[in-house]
Amino acid sequence: MRVAIVTVGDELLAGDTVNTNAAWLGERLTERGVGVERVVTLPDRVGDIARVVNEYRAEYDAVLVTGGLGPTHDDLTMDGVAAAFGREVVESEEALEWLAEAGGYTADDLAEGTADIPRGARMLKNPEGVAPGCVIGSVYVLPGVPAEMKAMFETVAEEFSGEVEHVASVVADEPESALIDRIDELRDRFDVTVGSYPGDSVRVKIQGGEAEAEAAAAWLRERVDLKETGE
Template sequence: MASGEEKRVTAAVLIIGDEILSGRTQDTNLRDIARYLGVHGVDLAEARTVPDVHEEIVDALNALRSRYDYVITTGGIGPTHDDITADAVAAAFGVELYEHPEIIALLKARPGMELNAARRRMARVPVGGELVKNAVQGPPGFTIGNVFVLAGVPAIMRGMLEDVGPRLKGGAVTIARTVRVEGSGEGIIAAPLEAVAKAHPSMSLGSYPFFGAEGYGSNLVLRGRDAQELAVTVEELIAALKAEGVENVREVVAANN
C-alpha cells in the first residue's frame, strides 16, 4: 500500500481495452472516477491504459495494487473472447475463477435470455472475490483485495461506483442526496446538470437512468462533504431543471447514503 502523507488515501485507475488505445472509443470513465474518489477523500494518483493482452493487464495490475491503496479497473468484463479482465485479475492474485451463483441467477431471470457459454463468462469471479452491485443493467462487477473491477460502459460503470464508495476506508465521510426526474431523458437534463456541476466542483453529481414498466427517467445523485453546500446544490439543480421545462422532478430519500 502507498505510504504518503498521514491520512492520505491513494488510488489508481487501470483502463483496459484495445478500443480505447485505437481511438475508436473515447474514455470518459477516468474523469468520473477521479471526481467520485475526490469527494470520498481518495486521491487519484495514477492512471494507465492497457490493451486486451493478458500479460500486460496482469503486470500493470500487480504494479498498481502494490503501490496504491485502491485500484479501479474498467472494461473487459463482457461476454466476448477478448473480455479477459476477470482472467487477468485472477492470475494476478493467484486464484481460480468460478461461476458466481448470484450472477447466474440474475442472468437466468432476464426475460428472453439464453444462458449460453458467452454470457456465462460474465458470471466468472475470482475465488475470494465479492460482488459490486450494478444499479443500471447487466451483471455486477467484483472486488478482490484492494482492486475493484468495473464495467467499461460509462453509465454502467457510474452505477457500480455507487457500491464502491461505502467500501473505501480512510476517506472523508460524504453525504448523498438524490433528485429523481421522471418522464425526461438525459438529453434534456444534461445541460442543467452540467451547469450545476461546474458551479460546484467540490460536489459529485451522477446521472443514473432507469427504464421500466412504470416509465423512464434518471436518478441524479449528489455527493459532497459540506452539508450546507450540498443542500444549496440540490436546490439549484431542481430550479435549473424546472427552468429547462422539466416538471416531474423531486428530491427523494436515498436508501443508502
C-alpha cells in the same frame, strides 16, 4: 486513501472511444477526499492487466479497473485480475442468482462466461447491465460501459474516503508563464497545493484547509489581473 485507476480496452488506446471513465472516476474520488495517483490505459491482454494490477495493488490502498467485462472474445479483464492473484476464474452462483432475480435470466439464457469472476471475489451487481463486477482484495473491477460503470461505482462509493480539501479558484487574465513568481511566493506563504490550468485565461486552483485556501486565494487576487466575468 491513495488509489490507482486502470482502464482496459484496445479501443481506448486507438482513440476509437474517448476515455471518459477515468475522468469521471477521478472527479468522484477526489470529491470524496481520495488521492488519485495513477491513471493507466492497457490493451486487452491478460499479461498486461495482471502485471499492472499486481504492481498497483501492492503500492496503493485500492485499484479500480474498468472495461473488458463480459463473455466476448476481447473481455479479458477478469482473467487478468484473477491472474494477478494467482486464482482461476469461475462461474459465480451469487451472480447467477442475481441475474435470475433482477433480470429473469436463466443460466441457459446467458452466454458462457457472463457470470464468471475470480474465485473468492465479492460479486458486484450491475444495476444498468448484465455483466457483474467484483472486488478481490483491494481491487475493484467495474464495467467499461460508462452508464454501467457509474452505477456500479455508486454501490461501493462509501468504501472510498479521505480528507476532503477545500478548493478556491482565481482566474487570471495573464499568461501562465507570467504568474510563476507569484505562484511560487504563494506556495512559500501558505500551506496549500496549487495547480494552474491555461486556456483563454488561467485558472489557478488552490487546495487546503478552508481558511488557508481562501486566504491564499485572496492574497493572489490582489496581485494578478483578474479575468472579467462579463456580468
